[in-house]
Amino acid sequence: MDGVVQLQRQLLDYTTQLFQEGFLNDQFTQLQQLQDETNPDFVVEVVSLFFEDSERLLNELANTLDQQSIDFRKVDSHVHQLKGSSSSIGAQRVQNVCIAFRNFCDAQNTEGCLKCLQQVKNEYALVKNKLETLFQLEQQILAAGGSIPM
Amino acid sequence: MLIANPSKVTTVFSGGCSISNEYKCQPTNNQSNAVSSEFQGMAALVVDPNPVRAKVSRHHIQRLGIHVEVTSDLNQVFSGISSGNTAINRVLVEHDVWDKDSNLSALFVNKLKKLDLEVPPKLFLLANSISSTRNSAAISGVYNSTVIMKPLRAGMLAASLQRALGVGNKGVCQNGEHPSLSLRSLLRGRKILVVDDNNVNLRVAAGALKKYGADMVCADSGKSAIPLLKPPHDFDACFMDIQMPEMDGFEATGIIREMERNVNSRIQHGEVSVEAYANISNWHLPILAMTADVIQATHEECLRCGMDGHVSKPFEAEQLYREVSRFFQPPPEQNQ
Numbered sequence: 368m369d370g371v372v373q374l375q376r377q378l379l380d381y382t383t384q385l386f387q388e389g390f391l392n393d394q395f396t397q398l399q400q401l402q403d404e405t406n407p408d409f410v411v412e413v414v415s416l417f418f419e420d421s422e423r424l425l426n427e428l429a430n431t432l433d434q435q436s437i438d439f440r441k442v443d444s445h446v447h448q449l450k451g452s453s454s455s456i457g458a459q460r461v462q463n464v465c466i467a468f469r470n471f472c473d474a475q476n477t478e479g480c481l482k483c484l485q486q487v488k489n490e491y492a493l494v495k496n497k498l499e500t501l502f503q504l505e506q507q508i509l510a511a512g513g514s515i516p517m
Numbered sequence: 518m519l520i521a522n523p524s525k526v527t528t529v530f531s532g533g534c535s536i537s538n539e540y541k542c543q544p545t546n547n548q549s550n551a552v553s554s555e556f557q558g559m560a561a562l563v564v565d566p567n568p569v570r571a572k573v574s575r576h577h578i579q580r581l582g583i584h585v586e587v588t589s590d591l592n593q594v595f596s597g598i599s600s601g602n603t604a605i606n607r608v609l610v611e612h613d614v615w616d617k618d619s620n621l622s623a624l625f626v627n628k629l630k631k632l633d634l635e636v637p638p639k640l641f642l643l644a645n646s647i648s649s650t651r652n653s654a655a656i657s658g659v660y661n662s663t664v665i666m667k668p669l670r671a672g673m674l675a676a677s678l679q680r681a682l683g684v685g686n687k688g689v690c691q692n693g694e695h696p697s698l699s700l701r702s703l704l705r706g707r708k709i710l711v712v713d714d715n716n717v718n719l720r721v722a723a724g725a726l727k728k729y730g731a732d733m734v735c736a737d738s739g740k741s742a743i744p745l746l747k748p749p750h751d752f753d754a755c756f757m758d759i760q761m762p763e764m765d766g767f768e769a770t771g772i773i774r775e776m777e778r779n780v781n782s783r784i785q786h787g788e789v790s791v792e793a794y795a796n797i798s799n800w801h802l803p804i805l806a807m808t809a810d811v812i813q814a815t816h817e818e819c820l821r822c823g824m825d826g827h828v829s830k831p832f833e834a835e836q837l838y839r840e841v842s843r844f845f846q847p848p849p850e851q852n853q
Contacts, residue, residue, distance in 0.1 A: 394831055401724040409724050417717050444762060452717035454809060455831045 371513035378504045379516055385501070390494050395457030414498055417456050421491055424449045428484055432477070442480060443472040449487070460490045560584040564591055565611040565643075574609065574643060590614065611643050697729065700838050702847035705730035708751055712742045712769070713758035713807065718830060722756065722807075725832045738762075739769030746773050746802060748780045749795045754803040754844065756828065759815070767822040770804050774823035777801060803844040 385391045402409040424445050431441050450465035464487040471479030505515050561578055565571040566589040575585045591614065709731050711722045719735045726733045734752070736742040739761055746752060755773075759766035777800040783789045784798045791798045806819040806827035819827050826840045 397831065398721065398724070401721075401728050403728065406724050406727055413717065413720050413724065416720050420715075420717050447760065448715055451715045451809060451830070455715075455718050455721045 371508060371511045374504065374508045374511060375513060375516045378501070378508060381501060381504060385497055389459050390497050392457045392459040394454065398456060411502060413456060414502075417452050417458070418495060420452050421449060421461075425484075425488055425491065428487075432480055432484060437475075437477060437480075439472050439475050439480075443469055446472060458491075458494045461487060461494055464490050559607070560586065561607045561609060563587045563609045563611075564589070564614055566590065566614065567611070570611070574611075578609070609643055697834055699847075700729045700834060700841070703729075703838070703841055703845045706732065707753040707845065708732045708734065710734050710736060710742060710745060710752050710755040711807075712736045712739065712755065712761075712766070713830075714738055714761045715758075718758070718807075721831050725837075739764035739766065739772075742769055743772055743776075747776050748800045749793070749797070750802075751795075752802060754805065754841070756805050756807050757824070758807045758830070759819075760809075766806055766824075767818065770806075770823050773802065773804065805840055 382391075398410050398413060428442065428445050428449075431438060431445065446465050446468045450462055450469070453459075453461040453465060464483055468480065468483035468487060471483055508515060559582075561583050563571060563574055563578070563585060565574065565587065571587050575587060578585045591610070704726065709726055711719060711726070711733055713719050713722065713735075714737050716737070719737070723733050723735065734745070736745060739757075740763065742755070742757070746755065757766040757770060761769075780789075780794060780800055781798065784791050784794060794800070804824045806815070806824050807830040808815055808819075808827050809830045816827060826843065828837050828840050
C-alpha cells in the first residue's frame, strides 16, 4: 500500500505544479468533477478528442499560412476553434496564445501569425506531454489497486 | 467581507432593522430590479480581514438592498448577532478566514448553532476556486451554509442568496444545496439540443448535461439544428453557440422563432388543429446562447434576436442553474 500512497502523492504534486505553472486551469478540475460512474472515462475521452482536434487544426493553420495569399479569415476561424476547445478543457497557456493569435489575424499581420503558430505548437506539445504523464500516473495508481485522489 | 468599524455597527442596529425571518417562496422575476426588493431590510455581516476585498464584497451585497456590516474576525461576529436589536440573517465569511484556523471555524459553527435564535443566521462562504470550496465542503454539510464563488457577480450573488432563502425560486425552497444537485432536479429527463461546431465543446457539454440527468442531442451547425426544432418537436430547451461558420447562433434563433410564430398564428386562426401540434398553442422553446466571451453587448444581442438568456462556455454550474431555473421547475415529488 505504501507504493500506492507514494504514487498518489506524486500525482497530487504533479497536478498542483501544472496548475501553478498555468498549464491547466480550473476548467480542468471541472472536467474531473464531471467524471463518475455515468461518465467513467470522461476526462481521457475529452482530452483525446482535444488532441485529435488540435492536431488537425494545427495542420490546417500551417497550410493556410503557407499560401501565397493568406486567407486571414480562414486562419482566424481555425484559431477560434482551437481557442474554444483549449478553453473547454482548461489548457490555459494554449488558450492564451490563441487570444494573441487572433489579434494578429485581425491586423492581418503575417509575421505575427507565424510567430504565434510556432508558439501555439510549442504550448500544445508541452500540455500534451504533461497530460499524458498525468494519465500515466493515474493508470499506475489504478494498476496498483489504488484510487485516484481528487 | 469584513470591515471593522464598531461605531457603524451600533448606528445601524440601534434603529432596529425590520427583518423578515419568513422565507417566502416567490415567483422569479427576470428583472434585476425586482431582485433587490426581495432583500430589502435584510442585514448581512461580512467576515474578512482584508479591507479592500471587503469593500468590493460589501458593494455587491449592498446593491441588492441588504444592509452590510463588516468585521475582521469570527470572534467579533457574536457581539453583532446576539445583541437584542440586531437580527443579522446572514454571515458571509471569506474562505481564508475559515481555512486559517479550523478549530476556530468549528467552534464558530457550534456557537452559531447554540445561539437561541428563532431562525439562526445563514452562513455563506466566499471562495475563489473549486479547490478551496472542497476544503470547506465538510463545513457546508455541518450547518446551514452555502458557498458563493468569487469574483462576485451581482446576478450570481443574488441567485445564491435567493436559493438559500428559498426566495424567488418558483415555489421551491432549497437550503444551501450544491448547484449540481439542484441542476439534477431541474434537468433530469429533459431533452436538450446543444448546437456547437466544435466537437470538444459538444463532448464537454454532453458530459455536464449527462451528469445532471438530461437527455442531450447534438447538432454541429445552425443549419442542422433548424429542422430538429420545427414544431412539433419534443425538445425542452436549446443551448446555442453564437459564433459558428455559415450560420451563426443569432440567425439560427431568428429562423426558429419565425417558425414558431408561424405555427402559433396558424393554430390561433384555426388553420391547423392544436392537436396536430401536441396540444401546444404557444410554441416557444427556451434558447440559451452559449458564449465564451460574456459581455453586456452580447447579452443585449441575444435577447434582441429572440434568445432567452445566455450561459458561458464551458458551463458554470451556478450560472447554468440560474438561467435554467427560469424555465424549468423541479417536479413536485422531488423536493430535496
